[in-house]
Amino acid sequence: MTERLYYTDAYLTTFHASVVDVAGGGARVYLDRTAFYPTSGGQPFDHGTLNGVAIRDVIDEDDRVAHVLAAPLPNAREVDGMVDWGRRFDHMQQHTGQHLLSALCDDVLHAGTLSVHFGAVSSTVDVAASALSPDAVRTLERRANEIIAENRPVTVSFEDAQTVTGLRKPSDRTGELRVVSIDGVDRSACGGTHVRATGEIGALLLRTVEKTKGATRIEFVCGARAVQRARADFDAISAIGRSLSASIDDAPALLDVQAQALRDAESRTKKIDAELAAFRARALYDSTAPDAGGLRRVVQRIASGSVDEQRALAIQFATLANAVFIVASDAPPSVLVAASADSGVNAGRVLKDALTSAGGRGGGSAQLAQGSAPSIENLNTVIATITQ
Secondary structure (H helix, E strand, O other), rough: EEEEEOOOOOOEEEEEEEEEEEEEEHHHEEEEEOOOEEOOOOOOOOEEEEEEEEEEEEEEEEEEEEEOOOOOOOOEEEEEEEEOOHHHHHHHHHHHHHHHHHHHHHHOOOEEEEEEEOOOOOOEEEEEOOOOHHHHHHHHHHHHHHHHOOOEEEEEEEEOOOOOOOOOOOOOOOOOOEEEEOOEEEEOOOOOOOEEEEEHOOEEEEEEEEEEEOOEEEEEHHHHHHHHHHHHHHHHHHHHHHHHHEEEOOOHHHHHHHHHHHHHHHHHHHHHHHHHHHHHHHHHOOOOOOOOOOOOEEEEEEOOHHHHHHHHHHHHHHHOEEEEEEEEEEEEEEEEEEOOOOOOOHHHHHHHHHHHHHOOEEEOOEEEEEEEOOOOHHHHHHHHHOOO
């Protein structure tokens, strides 16, 4: 059994231990005691070294903790461990911040925490709420930072699972529980590493809030991450403001105005494009001689580019009587077919059958269909089939 030193002292960064077992050619080491936190409860493992050899992974194996090293230890019976304090403290800030946020969600929103994910850049909690208003987000964030500023003690105790009381979330474990408490705010059964007082969380910043599987996911960052993220956000908004020749306070409103102007311009452009396509389609239709059955068929071939560039023209052409429009591109090998309702041609069925026979894929409706072929040779076969 491995004695877990981080259970009682999360601030311990150096320790001495005896090697009790090795595996993996000496690169997987088991100790009688360790300060390294293994991946558990959503919290990532610690980095650091054993006898100067870098830790690549720390794995919880029930009673034992496995230390996976970058290289084997040469017949070591005792080791000196050193925990990467920067990473450890960052995880302590995020994890304690999560306890605080979950407790406030429970207290303010009456929304229990369903799951937690600690990421390398940001972390998330999923809470049992169908939605979260901007005002609720601001309230949670403000209250969390008030409690951080109060520097409330964060303590660890070991209590009997049968008699423990006041837990935010009941535990299904038996025997002794490790309970992490934020004074007057939260009591949770937890094996993770935490700061000694809320002030060491530094700050808690809430970011994206989104619905997920009937719950609400809240993204958050704490401590140095919150400062870095706030700086990055400020720099991004400042750059937007400079591009608009506006202050960061005026930029959002100005962006709304310009976005609406862009939407209006795009709408006008689409209308003009449709009118131009209709004009071109009529000119092309009038210059195309009908076959013996009265069908006017146009086949256009382009060397490269997307057949979608001719979609508007194809659709307008197919609004005319007894008309079929085919456009094919050599790179990538693709084809689009548009057919008028009275043409007797089912664009989707004709194209799908031709593509399937040629090893391609695609389909669509009776009036409009599109697909791709594996090669130019196959594309030629498809065109020959649908124009015969």
